Amino acid sequence: GGDGSVGDQLNYTITGIDAGAGIMAATEEAIEAYGLEDYTLQTSSSAAMTAALAAAYENEEPIVVTGWTPHWKFAKYDLKYLEDPQGIFGESxxxxxxxxxxxxxxxxxxxxxxxxxxxxxxxxxxxxxxxxxxxxxxxxxxxxxxxxxxxxxxxxxxxxxxxxxxxxxxxxxxxxxxxxxxxxxxxxxxxxxxxxxxxxxxxxxxxxxxxxxxxxxxxxxxxxxxxxxxxxxxxxxxxxxxxxxxxGIGLVVPTYMDIDSIEDLNN
Ligand code: PBE
Incomplete structure (x- = not known):
């Protein structure tokens, strides 16, 4: 059940990778900066992250992952970086x-x-x-x-x-x-x-x-x-x-998701 909010659809979960990765620290920072404290950043591995992405993508289910470029996932799936108006994930x-x-x-x-x-x-x-x-x-x-x-x-x-x-x-x-x-x-x-x-x-x-x-x-x-x-x-x-x-690094979602910015994770 739930209220159909973006967070609810995502089970308030950001699918992460290994704990020591720089992108994990940046995501924790983003959680604070954008007031996403309801979300849990899941620690796993690159392989587990891409497996979760593949499974969600196949069923057109909502998912948000810690993503980076260069990476093959952008060749295989239609994905987008969420805009980061606060610049937490840095420039190029x-x-x-x-x-x-x-x-x-x-x-x-x-x-x-x-x-x-x-x-x-x-x-x-x-x-x-x-x-x-x-x-x-x-x-x-x-x-x-x-x-x-x-x-x-x-x-x-x-x-x-x-x-x-x-x-x-x-x-x-x-x-x-x-x-x-x-x-x-x-x-x-x-x-x-x-x-x-x-x-x-x-x-x-x-x-x-x-x-x-x-x-x-x-x-x-x-x-x-x-x-x-x-x-x-x-x-x-x-x-x-x-x-x-x-x-580059950032938060990445499939293009079928109707959000464009990290701020939208609060909707
Ligand atoms: N990455 C890939 C690493 C660096 C290379 C973006 C997952 C990290 O976040 O530390």
Whole structure:
């Protein structure tokens, strides 16, 4: 039953992802800023969020999720970001590559490739969509690398090959980061590294690169999403700059929902 309000239709639930994700902290902030205290932000995972979205979408049921770009869900479903007049979710984001201190001296070839790494949303999208369609992330990444040798060679040209040096890349199992980390891992393997991918929670990923238990991450969402992690550790890593532009986060609903703004969640 209920009164048919937007909140009632949504069971006063925002479908979230893993607790450490920057978008979860931003959503808690939005709940306060927009007076959405009746809502519960459900903690789960990227996979559980997209499963809930798929199930709702299939039945044209109301749902609001913590969403981000680039992400395959926008290719697969008709979705929209809710307007955010208070700017809680920030403007356009960029993704940075972050190396541990000393990586430049210990693994100069890897450091150079990571420093050169830059690609476009559509590139990441190709891998993400392949994985969503069932490909193994390693295979999808290898295929992208094979099909984009010109782009990859801009990162690897003149870089000295190595002979099985071990390298650890940390990530969180967000769809976007599964794509990027597997891709750059494959590129580094192709120049001779023995690459291990270490899947962690968000806080653990930042701690790993700041303490040196991981060599690098390609998953630093800035300036907003990971601002707190960045601030906490900024003396303890090397920021290699932007690897992707035009990213973003926010609250996302299917276009069949008759609301346009986060404010409308109060209706
Ligand atoms: N995300 C994907 C992450 C960063 C990458 C938007 C889910 C986050 O919120 O921390």
């Amino acid at each position: 984001e960029v993704i940075h590559t972050i190396a541990r201190l000393g990586l430049d001296e210990d693994h100069p070839s890897a450091f150079e490739v990571l420093d050169n790494f830059y690609w476009e949303q559509a590139d990441m999208g190709e891998i993400m969509i392949a994985v969503n369609e069932g490909a193994d992330p390693e295979d999808a990444a290898s295929e992208w690398v094979a099909n984009n040798q010109e782009k990859v060679s801009e990162w690897t040209n003149g870089v000295a090959p190595v002979d099985g040096d071990k390298l650890t890349l940390a990530l969180v199992a967000w769809d976007s980061e599964i794509a990027s980390t597997h891709m750059i891992g494959k590129v580094l393997e192709d120049i001779g590294y023995d690459v291990e991918l270490l899947s962690l929670e968000a806080a653990g990923m930042w701690t790993a690169v700041a303490t040196g238990s991981a060599d690098a991450i390609v998953a630093a969402w800035l300036p907003g999403t990971h601002a707190a992690y960045y601030e906490d550790y900024k003396e303890d890593f090397i920021d290699l700059g932007v690897n992707l532009e035009g990213a």
